[in-house]
Amino acid sequence: MSQVQEFNDYRAKMNEKILAEDNKVLKRFFNLDTNAYQEGALSSKTKELLGLVASMVLRCDDCIRYHLGKCHEQGVTKAEVFEVFAIANLVGGSICIPHTRRAVEYWEALEEA
Structure with a gap:
């Protein structure tokens, strides 16, 4: 299984x-999380990119994978993803590097699927 x-x-x-x-x-x-990423003043693609950068800075690998998957579904390019990685590392510091490694690995798995 991939x-x-x-x-x-x-x-x-x-x-x-x-x-x-x-549990209400x-x-x-x-539901709030689902609705927050819907089209609005910002496109859902932009919101997923924002979610990705926030997840990287917060160092949540599950969240990173989730947002990478959504970005892939939205047609985000590898170049766009790497710009997000750059911003996340700039904002979050070197502590984000291990998460970037795992994010690159997961992006490659998405591209192969």
Whole structure:
């Protein structure tokens, strides 16, 4: 199973378990997150790029993978992704370098899929 499929399957399985608990606060939070990335004054592509840079600065590998997947779906180019990586490292500092390595690996897996 590919790295991308494994991540997506795990995410879907766990989200289903979380949402099955019928916790109003969690359901509302998940809904807010979904709606925040919809088209608005900013395009959803721009919002995904923003989500990616924030996730890198916050050093959340799961979030990075999620936003890379969404960026790939939105037609973001490799050059655009690398500009996001540059901004994230500039803002977040050298602590972001290991996350950039894993992000590059995941982007390559997305391109292969």
